[in-house]
Amino acid sequence: EIVLTQSPGTLSLSPGERATLSCRASHSIANGYLTWYQQKPGQAPRLLIYDASSRATGIPDRFSGSGSGTDFTLTISSLEPEDFAVYYCQHYDGSGFTFGGGTKAEIK
Amino acid sequence: QVQVVQSGAEVKKPGASVKVSCEASGYTFSGYFIHWVREAPGQGLEWIGRIHPNSGGTDYAERFQGRVTMTRDTSISTAYMELSSLRSDDTAIYYCARGKGGTAAFDYWGQGTLVTVSS
Numbered sequence: 001e002i003v004l005t006q007s008p009g010t011l012s013l014s015p016g017e018r019a020t021l022s023c024r025a026s027h028s029i030a031n032g033y034l035t036w037y038q039q040k041p042g043q044a045p046r047l048l049i050y051d052a053s054s055r056a057t058g059i060p061d062r063f064s065g066s067g068s069g070t071d072f073t074l075t076i077s078s079l080e081p082e083d084f085a086v087y088y089c090q091h092y093d094g095s096g097f098t099f100g101g102g103t104k105a106e107i108k
Numbered sequence: 109q110v111q112v113v114q115s116g117a118e119v120k121k122p123g124a125s126v127k128v129s130c131e132a133s134g135y136t137f138s139g140y141f142i143h144w145v146r147e148a149p150g151q152g153l154e155w156i157g158r159i160h161p162n163s164g165g166t167d168y169a170e171r172f173q174g175r176v177t178m179t180r181d182t183s184i185s186t187a188y189m190e191l192s193s194l195r196s197d198d199t200a201i202y203y204c205a206r207g208k209g210g211t212a213a214f215d216y217w218g219q220g221t222l223v224t225v226s227s
Contacts, residue, residue, distance in 0.1 A: 033212035037153075044203055044220055045145075045153065050213035057215075088153055092212030096169050097143070097155040 002027050004089050004100035012108040019076040021103045023089035028069045033092040036065055036074045039102075040085045048087075049074060079105070110134040114204060114218040120225050125192040128221045130204035137185035138162040141207030143214055144178065144189045148200040158207065159187055194225045 003026040013019055023034065034052040037045040047056040049065035052072060062077040076083055084107050089100040115129040130142060144156040157168035159178040166178045172191070180187045187204060202221045205214035 031212075035211075035213040037214075039153075044205075044217035045214075046217075047208070047213055047215050050208060050211045054211075056208075056213070090153075090213075096167065097212070099153040099155065102152045 001096070002029065002091055002093055002098060004091055004098055006087075006089060006100035006103045008103060009101070010104045010106060012106050013079055014108045015079050015081055017079050019074075019079055019083070019105055021074040021076075021087050021105075023067075023072040023074070023100050025070045025072070025091065029072075029091055029093075031092070031094070032068070034065070034067070034072050035090040035092075036063075037088045037090065038083075038085045039088065045088065076105075081107075110206070110216045112204060112206060112216050112218040114202075114221045117222040118224070120194050120223065121227055122195055122225055124194050124225075125190055126194060126223050127188055127190040128202050128204075128223070130187045130189070130218055132185045132187070132206065135206075138182055140209055142178075142180070142187040143205045143207055144176075145203045145205060145214070146200040147203070147220075148197070151200075156189065156191075156202075161185075161187065191223075194223075196225050199223065199225045 005024045007022045036049040039045040053065045064075045086102045086104045088102045111133045113131045118126050138161045141158045143158040159166045161180045177190045205217040208215035
């Protein structure tokens, strides 16, 4: 089973700043199935990015995903007030799904 | 529009079972996986398993094997997740979500069902 490690645990930034969130896999992800979700308190997760770099329907273009192998990144080019939330990466290895521990983006 | 609506909160005693429902609308129910994910207090997200409504075929995460059963009723576009032998550490919000076709992502999520296990 591939373990996903997200860093940093907490990201303290101001609106308008660029956010870079990391998701590192314990083994290389060959199938490209790396997904990013956003979750706000009291809400269900929201799909942002699938297949490492494809934006989901309705997701603003300030959100972008990149990476391959073991290192993946979610970038928010300019933080809006509504972007402060917890972000999770997720992988499917053909037999099951695993999530990273999450990165909390908080207002500095 | 696609909607996924779950049943209400449950309180159960240790050792009991809980069955959560997930009603889908706005798309062809039989064409997409339904996944179940939980979020324990202060914890992250954990995948429990999935069911394909067309065949009824299931895949469960290893740690839930033997304790979880996923079923569906295609006549009412509803999926179910039953978890047995409940323990206090099963206290969590349980979500169902639709699998996005052709990818490994979950695109539409239910609102979540809080299951509390307490004596």
